[in-house]
Amino acid sequence: xxxxxxxASAWAxxxxxxxxxxxxxxxxxxxxxxxTLAGCTQSGGSAPSPTSTGAAGSGANPAIPGxxxxxxxxxxxxxxxxxxxxxxxxxxxxxxQADYYGLQNVYRGLTFYGPEAEPQLDVAxxxxxxxxxxxxxxxxxxxxxxxxGRAVTAGDFKWTFERSTSKKMESWVQGFLGxxxxxxxxxxxTADEITGIVAEDDRTLVLKLTQPDVTILGVLGIPPFYVLxxxxxxxxxxxxxxxxxxxxxxxxxxxxSGQSVLVFExxxxxxxxxxxxxxxxxxxRWNVGADIAYLQVSKNEADATYAVPPSARPxxxxxxxxxxxxxxxxxxxxxYWQLDLSKPPxxxxxxxxxVNHAFDRQKAAIFGYVPDGHFYPAxxxxxxxxxxxxxxxxxxxxxxxxxAGATNxxxxxxxxxxxxxxxxLLQQNLKDVGITVELKSVSVNPYEIGMExxxxxxxxxxxxxxxxPDPSELVSSLVGTGAPSNFQKYSNKRIDELGAAAxxxxxxxxxxGMYAEIERILLxxxxxxxxxxxxxxxxxxxxxxxxxxxxxxxxxxxxxxKTGG
Amino acid sequence: MAPAAASxxxxxxxxxxxxxxxxxxxxxxxxxxxxxxxxxxxxxLTSADPTRIRDDGLTLLGEPLPPGTSSFxxxxxxxxxxxxxxxxxxxxVAMIIAIVPNALALAFATLVGVVAGVMRGKVExxxxxxxxxxxxxxxxxxxxxxxxxxGTSTTVLILTLVAFSWTYTARVxxxxxxxxxxxxxxxxxLSVGAGxxxxxxxxxxxxxxxxxVVYFTMNAAFMVLLxxxxxxLGFGVQPPTPSWGLMLAEARDQFFYPWLILVPGLCLASLxxxxxxxxxGIQNAGRPAEKAVVL
Numbered sequence: 001x002x003x004x005x006x007x008a009s010a011w012a013x014x015x016x017x018x019x020x021x022x023x024x025x026x027x028x029x030x031x032x033x034x035x036t037l038a039g040c041t042q043s044g045g046s047a048p049s050p051t052s053t054g055a056a057g058s059g060a061n062p063a064i065p066g067x068x069x070x071x072x073x074x075x076x077x078x079x080x081x082x083x084x085x086x087x088x089x090x091x092x093x094x095x096x097q098a099d100y101y102g103l104q105n106v107y108r109g110l111t112f113y114g115p116e117a118e119p120q121l122d123v124a125x126x127x128x129x130x131x132x133x134x135x136x137x138x139x140x141x142x143x144x145x146x147x148x149g150r151a152v153t154a155g156d157f158k159w160t161f162e163r164s165t166s167k168k169m170e171s172w173v174q175g176f177l178g179x180x181x182x183x184x185x186x187x188x189x190t191a192d193e194i195t196g197i198v199a200e201d202d203r204t205l206v207l208k209l210t211q212p213d214v215t216i217l218g219v220l221g222i223p224p225f226y227v228l229x230x231x232x233x234x235x236x237x238x239x240x241x242x243x244x245x246x247x248x249x250x251x252x253x254x255x256x257s258g259q260s261v262l263v264f265e266x267x268x269x270x271x272x273x274x275x276x277x278x279x280x281x282x283x284x285r286w287n288v289g290a291d292i293a294y295l296q297v298s299k300n301e302a303d304a305t306y307a308v309p310p311s312a313r314p315x316x317x318x319x320x321x322x323x324x325x326x327x328x329x330x331x332x333x334x335x336y337w338q339l340d341l342s343k344p345p346x347x348x349x350x351x352x353x354x355v356n357h358a359f360d361r362q363k364a365a366i367f368g369y370v371p372d373g374h375f376y377p378a379x380x381x382x383x384x385x386x387x388x389x390x391x392x393x394x395x396x397x398x399x400x401x402x403x404a405g406a407t408n409x410x411x412x413x414x415x416x417x418x419x420x421x422x423x424x425l426l427q428q429n430l431k432d433v434g435i436t437v438e439l440k441s442v443s444v445n446p447y448e449i450g451m452e453x454x455x456x457x458x459x460x461x462x463x464x465x466x467x468x469p470d471p472s473e474l475v476s477s478l479v480g481t482g483a484p485s486n487f488q489k490y491s492n493k494r495i496d497e498l499g500a501a502a503x504x505x506x507x508x509x510x511x512x513g514m515y516a517e518i519e520r521i522l523l524x525x526x527x528x529x530x531x532x533x534x535x536x537x538x539x540x541x542x543x544x545x546x547x548x549x550x551x552x553x554x555x556x557x558x559x560x561x562k563t564g565g
Numbered sequence: 566m567a568p569a570a571a572s573x574x575x576x577x578x579x580x581x582x583x584x585x586x587x588x589x590x591x592x593x594x595x596x597x598x599x600x601x602x603x604x605x606x607x608x609x610l611t612s613a614d615p616t617r618i619r620d621d622g623l624t625l626l627g628e629p630l631p632p633g634t635s636s637f638x639x640x641x642x643x644x645x646x647x648x649x650x651x652x653x654x655x656x657x658v659a660m661i662i663a664i665v666p667n668a669l670a671l672a673f674a675t676l677v678g679v680v681a682g683v684m685r686g687k688v689e690x691x692x693x694x695x696x697x698x699x700x701x702x703x704x705x706x707x708x709x710x711x712x713x714x715x716g717t718s719t720t721v722l723i724l725t726l727v728a729f730s731w732t733y734t735a736r737v738x739x740x741x742x743x744x745x746x747x748x749x750x751x752x753x754x755l756s757v758g759a760g761x762x763x764x765x766x767x768x769x770x771x772x773x774x775x776x777x778v779v780y781f782t783m784n785a786a787f788m789v790l791l792x793x794x795x796x797x798l799g800f801g802v803q804p805p806t807p808s809w810g811l812m813l814a815e816a817r818d819q820f821f822y823p824w825l826i827l828v829p830g831l832c833l834a835s836l837x838x839x840x841x842x843x844x845x846g847i848q849n850a851g852r853p854a855e856k857a858v859v860l
Contacts, residue, residue, distance in 0.1 A: 291818035309818035311643055314626035363618070366627035418814070420804045421644055427805065428618050441799045443713055 064272050065112040065120035067548045069559035072278040076562040078544065079302040080555075081293040082286040086262065088241035089252075090233075092164040092171035092224040097306065098286045100223060100467075101554045105264050105282060106147075107226030107246030110138055110157065110205070111217050113552050117469040119217040123152060123227060123247065123271075124205075133212040133506070140203040145269040146229045147251040154199035160228045162186065162194050172484055173224040173467075175476045179213035179503060211504040214511070215472050222467045222552070249277040249558035260287045264557075278561035293539075298322060300541040303562070304555075308537040310368050316539070331536040332377050332466035332551035334474075335369060337413075337426070337529035338488045340454040345406045352526035354400035355459075356390035358433040359426060361532060367422050371532035375474075375522050377551075378533070381508070382471045382515025387523055390530060397433040410436035411458045416446050423461070426529075453487050459529065462487075469552050471515040475499030479522065490527040585850045593842025600836050603656035611638075613650035616805035622646060629822050640824055643815060651807040652828055658808040659836055662792040663785040666726035671781055673727065674734035675773065681735075682742025683765045693739065696732050704729035705794065712800040719802060722795070726788060734780050741776055745769045775847070782844030786837035793833050809833050 082098035091107060094100045104112075112122035121127060123144050128137040144152040165174050167187050177183045181196025196208035209216070219225060232245040242255045249272070250264035264282045267273065285302070293305035294312050308316070308326070316322045339346040339355075346352050361371035373389030376382060401407065415423045420439060427437045446453065446460060453460050464485070466473055477483050480499055481491040495518050502514040522528070536554075540547050543562040549555060585591075603610060622637075622645020623629060632640040632648075639649040681692040708725045715721045745751060746769065754764050795801040796810025797817075804811060809829040816825035 289818065291820065294818075295820075310627070311629075311819045311821060314624075314628050315821045317626075366623065418799055420799075421815070424644060424805050425618060428616070439803050439805075441713075441717055441803065 061272065061275055063121075064275060065114060065122045067115040067550070067556055067559065068546065069276060069556075072546060072559065072561035073563065074278050074280070074561070076279055076543075077281040077283055078279045078304070078557055078560060078562065079283045079285065080557070081288040081296060081302050081305040081307075082284060083288060083290055083293070083307040084286060085260070086284060086286045089244035090241045091226050091228070092169050092173060093241065094223065095172065097465075098284060100465075102264075102284055103223035103226060104248060104553050105250045105557055106244045106248045106252065107223065107228070108144075108248045109220055109223075109226040111221035113218075113221050113469075113550070115548075115550070117550060117552055119221045122221070127217075134209045136207040136209075136216065138205045138207075140205065141271060142203070144247050144271045146232070146247050147245045147267060147269070148229060148232060149269065150229060150231075151202070152227055152229075152247050153202040154205035155202070156227050156229060157205050158194075158197045158199045159230045161197055161225060163228070163233070164224045165194075170484075171224055172477055173219075173222070174484060176219045176224075176468075176473075177216075178476070179209045179211050179216065181208045181210050212506060213503055214506055215468065215470050215503060218468050218470055224467075247271070249273075250282060253281065261285045277558035279557065282557045297325075297539050297541055300543060303541040303544045304547070305539050306536065306554075308539050310366060313368075313537065322539075325542065326537065326539045327549070329536040329538065329549050330370065330377065330379070330551065331534050332380065332469065333534040333536070334375065334377065334464045334466070335531040335534055336375070336462055337459045337531070338453070338462045339527060339529060340458050341488050341490055341527060342454060343458070345404070345409055346458060348404045348406065349525060350400045350404040351406045351409075352529075353390070354397040354404070354406070354433065355430065355435070355529050356397075356526050357393045357400065358397035358429050358435070359390075359529060359531075360392045360429050361530070362392065363425055364422060364531060367419075367425075368535045368537065369532040370535055373523075373530055373532070374519065375528065375530055376471060376515075376519050377466075380466075380469070380471055380515075381512050382519060384516040384519065387516065387520055389523060390526070394429075394433050401433060401435075407434065408436075409434065410438070412438045412440050414440050414442040414446075414457055414460050416442055416444070416461060422531075450485070450487050454489070463534070467552070471518070472499065472503055475502075475518065479518070479527070488527060492521060492525065495521055585846055587846055587849070589842045590846025590850070593839045593844075593846060596835050596839025597843055600656045600832075600839070601660055603653045604660035607650075607653045607657065610653050611647070611650045613647035615646065615650040615654040615807045617646060619645045619647065629819070629825065631822070632824050639828055640822075642812070642825055643819055643822070646805075648824070648828065651812060652809075652832055655807040655809045655812060655829065655832065656836075658802055658806065659789050659792070659833070662723070662726065663789050663836070663840065666723045666730065667781060667784050667788050669723070670727045670731040670784065671734060671777060674731040675738055675770070675777065677731070677735040678738025678740075679742050679765050679769060679773075682739050682746060683761050683769070693736075696735050696739075699729070700732040700736070702729070705791070708791075708795060709798065709800050712795065717800060717803050722792070722801060726791060730784065730788065730791070734784065737780070738773060738776070741773060742769055745772055779844050779848045782840045782847065786840040786844075789833060789837050789840070 084097045086098040086102070087096055088094050089099055089103065089106060091103050094103060108122050110122060110124040111119040114120040123140055124138040125141040126139045129135070140152065140154060146152060161177060163169060164171055165177050165183065165187065167174070167189060174187060177194065180194055182191055182194045183196065185191035186194045196210070198206040198208070200206055207216070226246060229245055233240050236243050242257070244252055247270075249267055249270045251267045253263040253265040255262040262284050266277055266280055270276070290305070290307035290309045293302070294308050296302040297305050316326045339352055341347055361373060364371045370378075372378065373391070374383065374387060401409075413423055413427065420441070423439050427439060430437050446462060464474070464478060475483070475495065476499070477485050479486060479490060479495060481496050498514045498518050502511050505511045505514065536549070536551070538547070538549050543564050545561050545563055547560055619641065622641040629643050629645065630637050630641040632638065634640055637647055637649065639652060642648050642651065677692050677696060681689040708729055711725050711728070712721055746764075751764055751768050754768055792801050792808070793810030793813065796808045797814040799814065801810050802808045809832050812829040813826065816822070816829070819825045
């Protein structure tokens with residue numbers, strides 16, 4: 001079997017878990033996105049060329065992974081505005097919007113996401129998947145260098161993977177390599193290394209699994225598994241968070257926490273530097289309110305914002321010039337309220353069902369949510385439109401509360417952030433069924449207090465932006481027993497069993513059935529007050545071209561370009 | 566001597582009343598009276614629930630309704646609540662904040678200023694240095710820190726406003742106390758054997774009244790704006806209670822719907838200006854009366 005055949009064979013096995021094209025288009029659901037995707041069934045060269053002249057990207061390099069990129073113009077600076085602060089560019093620690101979704105500018109990994117959320121080879125040149133599906137052999141590309149000039153080796157990947165999933169790191173991806181030999185022992189502290197990760201030589205990395213894992217290539221394509229240079233991480237210590245060194249298309253030029261701005265510049269050693277990136281520099285500004293961001297981008301003083309005030313959206317849609325620059329993308333970001341299941345009143349499933357019936361989630365649409373009542377985003381494997389979601393039924397809610405003997409309930413609802421609109425809607429809905437809710441503005445980040453939340457509140461708002469386009473992440477991170485963000489300590493044996501079995505199930509339909517059953521259990525047991533999926537708005541300048549956005553890595557500043565200087 | 570003093574006070578009282586008959590004072594008094602009426606009797610002006618999110622409160626696109634739409638005199642806010650009802654009920658928070666912490670702060674400032682001025686010595690030194698130390702603290706920032714630590718209840722809010730608004734007035738009262746204790750009528754009282762506290766209670770505090778009234782009205786405007794500032798930053802009264810500062814905060818990204826910003830802004834301005842004009846009017850009117858008393 002030659003190299004190409006081996007890789008093709010591997011993809012056939014791997015892609016059993018990926019979103020199929022039809023479903024993905026349902027997810028994005030936007031004519032513009034469909035048109036973009038239609039022009040790009042393969043990465044790189046087949047995208048339609050824009051009308052700009054002086055194109056730098058020849059389109060002749062099909063090895064460049066990811067969404068369409070060909071035909072752009074080099075030069076200029078892209079300015080991106082974020083509401084959230086940028087805290088760290090250390091990949092396994094990053095979880096904020098402004099840092100997590102900037103990591104791919106600086107770092108890259110073995111795989112990268114293609115336009116249909118399928119993993120494609122990136123730093124890895126080839127992949128040989130053993131017939132038993134348990135051994136993955138990656139060959140690295142020659143010439144991939146870190147920003148400090150040193151060549152990337154297989155040993156760097158082994159070190160990075162062990163660091164990202166170590167107990168000490170306490171990253172949300174700690175369990176993501178659970179199918180790799182020796183990972184459990186490594187996390188438990190009984191082994192110094194993950195024995196199933198072997199650097200055979202500088203360019204050959206072998207992953208040995210204990211069971212088939214159809215998610216593994218997708219996992220390797222998310223930022224916490226992008227390769228890091230050990231010597232820089234150790235030399236800089238905590239300062240690495242603000243001095244990132246990777247092998248991505250940009251390298252850090254400056255970072256000014258005081259001014260809330262950082263600037264990336266083109267990496268002259270980038271493996272695809274003859275083609276990408278187009279922009280000379282990209283500037284991230286954070287702590288910019290949605291209102292200011294909208295105004296700046298509307299005046300072309302900045303190039304993109306991902307936070308558009310809900311109040312501005314109807315007006316933008318009525319303005320043809322602005323509407324062309326605005327899109328609402330479906331996302332893989334879930335929103336819900338977690339309920340403390342260990343104490344009254346939410347230890348009673350009838351009370352949990354009651355609050356779900358009491359909430360008028362259709363009204364939440366004006367705040368930028370897709371409130372279909374599901375836990376899963378539409379388009380995710382296992383999403384079943386026929387699943388019995390909670391309808392708005394205050395009478396039923398009152399009946400359930402009476403049956404549970406839960407009368408005269410009162411509780412405090414923390415509000416993280418400035419916008420209390422959604423909390424006020426819930427407050428009124430619960431008041432209508434006899435539950436008094438007091439709102440409390442809280443300045444801390446809910447993830448920082450994590451497990452402390454149940455000690456302080458009975459319910460609290462949460463969101464989860466999926467880093468992996470697969471429901472396995474929701475089990476391993478949120479709803480599985482002992483999952484890192486399972487702050488409410490929810491536990492269901494059947495869900496744990498289904499989650500474990502689904503990881504190794506190669507039959508896509510069977511996996512879908514397993515995950516659909518998990519969602520049905522969740523909808524029945526209601527460990528959450530379900531809200532919906534966030535609608536992801538983007539608003540860009542008139543100059544920005546080739547803008548593409550998807551739910552996993554979201555933005556691709558290596559392949560956007562600007563017209564008009 | 567006594568009938569002559571009473572006669573002087575009567576003449577002084579008439580002079581004050583005549584002094585108050587000025588357009589600026591009348592405008593101020595009318596503004597304050599109007600908002601006081603809203604605070605006391607909001608349901609006379611509107612029967613709508615200011616916290617109710619109305620099913621008919623938004624357009625089909627989810628936009629707030631503009632002023633004058635069907636049954637909404639001032640339109641609706643971004644959640645679809647009756648904006649007129651929120652403005653009227655919001656006056657209650659503003660008036661409570663203008664009066665309660667203001668009165669408490671004034672009482673505390675009077676206590677500190679008079680005690681320091683009457684006692685002198687070590688007590689004076691300690692009280693005034695503590696007052697000055699608190700004066701130089703960035704009150705607004707510390708107020709936010711205190712509220713975020715202790716929570717956002719109305720009690721905490723009021724006590725925080727008191728804690729950071731009494732110092733300047735205390736300094737002024739202290740100075741006025743020092744001036745008054747040098748007056749002949751105080752020396753006369755001393756010469757007939759009156760004690761310090763009796764003098765403070767019967768001769769100094771009564772003469773502080775004009776000053777206290779002026780500072781009460783001036784500080785009322787300051788309190789209203791301070792609460793609005795804290796409310797804007799999320800440290801004031803908590804939703805859904807209507808508060809003008811909170812309404813401004815909720816409208817900060819509603820730039821397509823200007824009434825959401827303009828109306829609470831104008832309410833705040835009108836009440837603050839009203840208190841200020843009343844204070845100015847009393848101050849101007851009080852001067853001749855005060856002179857009469859001194860003479």
